[in-house]
Amino acid sequence: MKRLLAVQAFTAVVLRQLLRDRTALIFIVALPVAIMIIIGTTFGGQQRLDLGVVAPEGRAVTERLLAALADGEGVRVHRYRDLESMRKAVRRFTVVGGVVVPVDADGELAASGATVLSIVVPRTSEQAVTVRRVLDGAVRDAAAPLTAAAFAAERTGTPIEMASATAEFLDGPDGAEAAAALGGGIDVHTEAIGTGRSAGESRFSQTATQNLVLFTFITALTSATLLVRARRTGILRRASATPAGVGTLLCGMAGGWFALCLVQSVVLIVVGAVGFGVRWGDPLAAALLVVVFDIVGVGAGLLVGAAGANEDRVGALTPVIGIVAGSLGGCTVPMQFFPAAMQRVARLTPHYWAVDAWDALVFDRAGVNEIVKNLVVLAGFGAVFVLAASVGMRRVLQSGR
Amino acid sequence: MAQLSRTLVICALDLRRRVRNRSAVITTVVGPLAMAIVFGLLVSGTSELTVRIGVVDLDRSAASMSLVSSLLADDGSEAADGDPGGAAAQQVLQFVELDPGGAALDGVRNAVADGTVDAALVLEAGFGAAATAGGSGSLVVVQDPEQVVSGQIAASVAQSVAAGYRQVGLSVATVMALAGTGSGAFDEALIDAAGAQSPALSVQEVPVGGRDLSAAAFYGAGMSILFLFFTVGFAARSVLAEREAGTLDRVLATPTTAGAVIAGKTLSVGVLGVAGFVVVWLVTSVLFDAPWGDPIAVSVLIVSTVFAIAGVATFVASLARTERQADAATAAVTFLLALLGGNFVGPNQPPLLRRLSVLTPNGWSLRAFADLNADAATLSSIATAVSVLLVMGAVFGSIGVRRVRSVMVR
Numbered sequence: 067m068k069r070l071l072a073v074q075a076f077t078a079v080v081l082r083q084l085l086r087d088r089t090a091l092i093f094i095v096a097l098p099v100a101i102m103i104i105i106g107t108t109f110g111g112q113q114r115l116d117l118g119v120v121a122p123e124g125r126a127v128t129e130r131l132l133a134a135l136a137d138g139e140g141v142r143v144h145r146y147r148d149l150e151s152m153r154k155a156v157r158r159f160t161v162v163g164g165v166v167v168p169v170d171a172d173g174e175l176a177a178s179g180a181t182v183l184s185i186v187v188p189r190t191s192e193q194a195v196t197v198r199r200v201l202d203g204a205v206r207d208a209a210a211p212l213t214a215a216a217f218a219a220e221r222t223g224t225p226i227e228m229a230s231a232t233a234e235f236l237d238g239p240d241g242a243e244a245a246a247a248l249g250g251g252i253d254v255h256t257e258a259i260g261t262g263r264s265a266g267e268s269r270f271s272q273t274a275t276q277n278l279v280l281f282t283f284i285t286a287l288t289s290a291t292l293l294v295r296a297r298r299t300g301i302l303r304r305a306s307a308t309p310a311g312v313g314t315l316l317c318g319m320a321g322g323w324f325a326l327c328l329v330q331s332v333v334l335i336v337v338g339a340v341g342f343g344v345r346w347g348d349p350l351a352a353a354l355l356v357v358v359f360d361i362v363g364v365g366a367g368l369l370v371g372a373a374g375a376n377e378d379r380v381g382a383l384t385p386v387i388g389i390v391a392g393s394l395g396g397c398t399v400p401m402q403f404f405p406a407a408m409q410r411v412a413r414l415t416p417h418y419w420a421v422d423a424w425d426a427l428v429f430d431r432a433g434v435n436e437i438v439k440n441l442v443v444l445a446g447f448g449a450v451f452v453l454a455a456s457v458g459m460r461r462v463l464q465s466g467r
Numbered sequence: 468m469a470q471l472s473r474t475l476v477i478c479a480l481d482l483r484r485r486v487r488n489r490s491a492v493i494t495t496v497v498g499p500l501a502m503a504i505v506f507g508l509l510v511s512g513t514s515e516l517t518v519r520i521g522v523v524d525l526d527r528s529a530a531s532m533s534l535v536s537s538l539l540a541d542d543g544s545e546a547a548d549g550d551p552g553g554a555a556a557q558q559v560l561q562f563v564e565l566d567p568g569g570a571a572l573d574g575v576r577n578a579v580a581d582g583t584v585d586a587a588l589v590l591e592a593g594f595g596a597a598a599t600a601g602g603s604g605s606l607v608v609v610q611d612p613e614q615v616v617s618g619q620i621a622a623s624v625a626q627s628v629a630a631g632y633r634q635v636g637l638s639v640a641t642v643m644a645l646a647g648t649g650s651g652a653f654d655e656a657l658i659d660a661a662g663a664q665s666p667a668l669s670v671q672e673v674p675v676g677g678r679d680l681s682a683a684a685f686y687g688a689g690m691s692i693l694f695l696f697f698t699v700g701f702a703a704r705s706v707l708a709e710r711e712a713g714t715l716d717r718v719l720a721t722p723t724t725a726g727a728v729i730a731g732k733t734l735s736v737g738v739l740g741v742a743g744f745v746v747v748w749l750v751t752s753v754l755f756d757a758p759w760g761d762p763i764a765v766s767v768l769i770v771s772t773v774f775a776i777a778g779v780a781t782f783v784a785s786l787a788r789t790e791r792q793a794d795a796a797t798a799a800v801t802f803l804l805a806l807l808g809g810n811f812v813g814p815n816q817p818p819l820l821r822r823l824s825v826l827t828p829n830g831w832s833l834r835a836f837a838d839l840n841a842d843a844a845t846l847s848s849i850a851t852a853v854s855v856l857l858v859m860g861a862v863f864g865s866i867g868v869r870r871v872r873s874v875m876v877r
Contacts, residue, residue, distance in 0.1 A: 097802050104806050104820075115619055127668070137626065140619060149673070154843030156675050160816075165670070175667060184673045195518070195559045196616055203623035205668050206630035212667035214637035217660075222645045233641045237633075252597055252629040256608045256622060259576045378490035382697075386498040390505050398811065399509045408508055 076318020080292070081325055094330045098281040099337055106270035106342060114142040115200060118152040118164025118186070121145075126230075127171040127181070127208070134207035138200055149184065156186050163187045163197030165205070176226050179216030211237040270342035272400065275424035278334045279359065279417050280397035282327045284388035286363025289323040291381045293371025302463060316459065320364050327360040347427030351434040355423050358444045362416045365451030372458035396421045416447040470727045477723070477731025481705065482738060494697045495743025499690035503751055506690075507683030518617045520624070521565040521584035523575050526604075528595025534628065535590070538562045560620065572607075579609050585617030586610040588625055635661045677842030681757035688759070688836035689810040691744045692772060692829045696801035698740050699777040702732040703784030703871050704793045711790060715875060725875045729868055733777060740773040760839030764849050768835055768856075775828040775856035778864030779804075785870035804829050828859045 085091070117135065121128040135141050144161050146152040152164045166184040168174065174181040185201050187194040211233040219229035296302050296319070305315040335352070338344035346352045370387065374380035392398065394408070395417020404412060412418040423440035426432035434441075485491035522538050524531045539562050565578055565587065575587045589607040597604025608625050610618035638661035639654070706729065709715040718728060748765065751757050759765045783800045787793035808829035809816045816824065824830025835852035838844035 096799070100803065101806060101811075105812070131668075134626075138619070138623060140615065153673075153676050154838075154841065157677050157841040158680050158837050158843055166673075180665065180667050180669065183668055183670050185670045186673055186675055189675060189679055196620055199560075199620045199623040199627075201670065203626035203630070205670055206627045206634075206666065209666045209668035210630050210634040210637055213634050213664055214641045214661075216667050217638040217664045218641035218645050221642045221657075221660075224645045229641060229645060232644050233637055236637055236640045236644065252594065252632045253605050254608065254622070254625045254629050255605055256610065256618075257576075258610055258612050258618075259579055376489070378488055379493060382490040382493040382498070386493065386501055390501050393502075393505045393509060399506070404509055 072314045073318045073321055076315055077321035077325060080319050080322025083292075083322075094281070094285055094326070095333055098277045098330075098334055099341075102270055102273050102277050102334075102338065102342065105273040114140050115196065116142050116144060116161040117197070117200065118144050118146050118155055118161040119167075120147070120149055120152050120164065121167035122169050122171070125167070125172045127167050127175065127212070130208035130212070131165065131167060131183075131204060134204040137207065138204055141200060141204075149186070153186055156188055159188075162193050163201065165201050175212060175216070179220065179226065270338065271344050271428050274334070274338040274342060274344045275428055276392075276397040276400075276421060278331060278338075279395070279420045279424065280388070280392040281334070282331050282356075282360055283363045283366070283392060283417065284385060285330055286323055286327050286360060287367045287370060287384040287388050289319065289364060289367035290370035290374055290384050291377055292319065292323075293368065294374045294377045294380050297371075297462065298377060306463060316368070316456075320368060323367060324360055324364045327363055328356065331356045331360065345428065347424075347431060348433045351423075351427055351432070351437055354434065354441060355420065355427070355437065355444075358441050358448065359416065359420045362420075362444050362448040362451065365448045365455060366416075368455035369451045369458065372455045372462055391415050392417050394418075416444055419443045419447075469722070470724060473723045474727045474731040474734065477728055478734040478738070481732055481735035485701070485735070485739060491698065491701075491739055494694050495739055496746050498694045499687065499743065499747045500750055502690040502693075503683055503687035503747065504754075506686035507681075507751070507755055507757075517559050517561060518586075518620055519561045519563055519584045520617065520621050521575065521578055521587035522562055523565045523587060523589045525571060526590050526592050526594040530595035531590045535564060538588075538624070539564060572609075575609050579611050585614045586621035588621055588628075634664075634666070638664060678758075680837055680841040681751075681755060683751045683755035684757040684759045684840045685833075685837055687747045687751035687757070688840075689829075689833055691747045692776065692808075692832055693801065693805050693810050694743070695740050695773060695776045696780050696797060696804070698743065699736040699773065700780035700784050700793070700797040700801075702729070702736045702777070703781045703867060704790050704797070705732055706871050706875060707784070707787065707793055708790045710874065719875065725872050728875065729871055733781070733868075737773055737777055740777065741769060744769045744773065758840070759836065760842065760844065764839055764844065765836075767853060768832065768839070768849065771853045771856040771860070772828070772832040774864075775832070775860035778860035778862070778867065779828055781867035781871065782863040783867075785867040785874070809833055828856055831855050831859075 115138070119132065119135070121131065132143065135143055144155070144164075146155060146164070149166050152161070152166070155161045156163060164186050166186075168181055168183070171181045171183075183205060185198070187197045212230070214237075215226060215230040215233040218224065218233065219226045222229070224232075293316075296315075302315065305311065335346055335356075339346060367384075370380060370384060374383070389398075392415075395412055395415035396404070397417050401409060401412060401418070401421070419440045423437040423444075426436050426440075430436070522535050524535045541560075541562055563584060565575060565584065572589065575589055578584050579587050587609040589609060591605040591607060594604040594606065606625050606629060608618070608621045610621055612618070635658060639657055642657060642661075706715065709718070715728070719725060748759055748769070752759060779800070780797060783796050784793040787796050804827045805811060807820070807823045808827035809820055809824050810829055810833060812820065824834070831852045835844065835849055838848055
């Protein structure tokens with residue numbers, strides 16, 4: 067009972083210390099929320115295909131091409147003044163590819179009935195295929211009435227301007243029926259199937275879950291600095307001489323950090339739900355996941371604190387460890403964009419299992435049963451970290467460091 | 468002269484302390500390198516991707532069967548005219564015919580949902596008649612919102628197919644309208660000729676040229692800039708720390724002036740910042756074969772970036788009264804600027820973020836590094852970035868130094 071009271075007292079001291087620390091508060095609340103807002107606002111929602119267009123203003127070909135590109139699936143057009151600046155943009159990945167309409171495209175069409183557009187495709191093969199197909203679809207779409215006009219002018223000997231006007235009319239809403247009666251009336255419908263994860267969810271859902279995992283782990287890791295400080299200043303050695311013992315002190319410190327991580331998790335969950343409409347899924351499963359992952363984080367913090375020798379060095383290293391491990395586990399770049407080898411590496415981090423479980427809860431409306439495997443793996447990480455930390459700490463204290 | 472030598476002594480002392488402490492090595496080299504390597508590996512490409520698009524013919528007409536066989540013959544590795552730079556060497560797009568069975572559309576939906584195919588094109592009953600003889604017919608694109616790229620490719624193929632038929636229909640209709648023959652009369656020869664007409668708009672591929680932005684080089688620069696705030700902000704923070712510890716008064720009791728102390732400390736963090744940046748530059752260049760661009764321009768940009776960030780970081784730290792406050796303010800400003808400047812999000816920034824990034828020194832610097840790396844820089848673009856960085860550094864730095872000096876002699 068006395069030990070429990072001692073643990074409580076240590077926990078209270080640690081919490082008080084932490085809550086006075088403005089740096090810690092920035093990392094705990096303000097930063098994750100700011101990142102959630104910026105990433106959610108700028109990246110959330112539907113993914114876009116950014117394409118460049120170099121085209122003279124106010125020409126028929128330009129208008130047709132822009133209209134056809136606007137019909138394309140998720141296409142966003144960026145205008146450039148010349149081919150070279152667009153090629154630079156492709157190399158910088160500002161756009162994935164682009165198309166150039168010759169300055170005298172309309173004149174060439176009037177004179178010869180045809181003109182050649184230049185397209186720029188990226189070097190990566192899968193993006194190159196996407197860009198080629200999307201531009202091919204848009205160019206063919208834009209070309210249909212122009213080709214029809216050239217064909218009709220040639221067949222009937224009518225001036226191209228008149229043939230163009232007729233083809234334009236027939237291609238418009240008033241003439242469409244007449245043209246469709248002669249064939250070519252194919253409607254394209256798009257049907258979205260599957261869970262449509264992103265469709266029904268807040269655009270902040272993905273970044274909110276990733277941030278929760280990333281930042282609670284970083285917060286928990288920061289406990290390492292406190293532990294090193296306690297060791298360096300002799301607090302642990304003095305505690306080992308008291309009836310409470312080192313174990314009680316460590317439990318108290320870990321308890322303080324665990325409580326802080328819980329507070330941070332709850333704040334982020336509430337801000338996500340109230341401010342950004344994130345639905346965190348089954349409450350029981352979400353609570354279990356938060357608790358287990360926070361234990362993993364505190365365990366990792368204790369381990370780094372037992373291994374680290376210098377407060378400054380540990381302080382500099384913990385955010386790096388936190389961000390690197392978080393990035394490898396899918397907290398910054400979504401897992402589906404990882405190369406296959408990195409997806410396998412990701413499983414070695416606790417973050418992967420936490421992000422995967424949150425994805426299941428938030429997007430697939432899973433319950434505890436569906437994330438049992440993740441919880442067990444995370445508990446395993448936590449047990450290994452805490453065990454390794456206690457072995458390391460015992461050695462450190464015995465050696466008097 | 469004496470003040471110069473004192474400045475150098477303070478600089479050397481600070482450098483020795485920080486290097487021996489090893490936390491400087493972590494913030495200047497280990498941190499940025501680790502993050503650059505991780506981000507470089509994570510976004511180094513998903514080239515193993517193959518998009519499989521299912522094709523289902525529910526119409527079984529001559530037109531639909533002909534379309535299906537032409538799609539199946541399309542192995543996705545075609546290039547338009549010109550050399551695509553070897554981009555299409557591997558097959559990344561594949562069309563496969565799905566057996567509709569009795570379930571028809573439901574079967575297709577399941578095939579897309581369970582990942583048998585990434586998207587599907589369904590030629591509905593009536594497709595052939597609509598395509599060739601009037602009436603309405605549909606081409607349905609079945610896609611999974613999770614598979615964005617596959618959905619875009621399938622939708623574009625459908626757009627292309629529909630445009631082909633539309634062109635024939637329009638051609639025939641235009642000829643009939645101009646010839647005054649009215650609609651409804653079918654002339655097979657005319658339809659065939661319209662189908663054979665070469666399109667008014669054709670495309671020719673032009674090479675992208677230069678070299679692509681390297682993820683390792685981009686994140687190497689991005690992360691070096693991020694960690695620079697912590698490295699160079701140390702100058703002002705250490706003045707505050709020395710004041711709290713009482714050592715500052717002892718230093719100022721000697722002939723060393725406040726200016727020499729500030730200059731020495733700033734020089735030491737400047738040297739550390741530049742050295743860390745250069746190590747990350749060299750390591751990523753060798754390890755990832757990621758050249759950062761013209762070495763002279765990169766060197767100038769590194770020095771002006773360190774100058775700008777040193778100015779901003781000194782200003783931020785000078786607003787604090789204690790070392791702890793300075794740490795908090797530096798951390799907050801660092802992450803805010805890193806977010807707005809695009810250090811975390813990679814080169815393909817949304818337009819809103821691109822506009823916001825010009826308000827930050829790291830945004831200017833990162834864009835110039837990206838331009839140099841992608842062989843997309845011009846003398847004027849680099850000169851502009853360097854000028855902006857120098858002005859930012861000078862303005863914030865002079866205010867910051869003045870404030871720090873007043874704290875020292877207070």
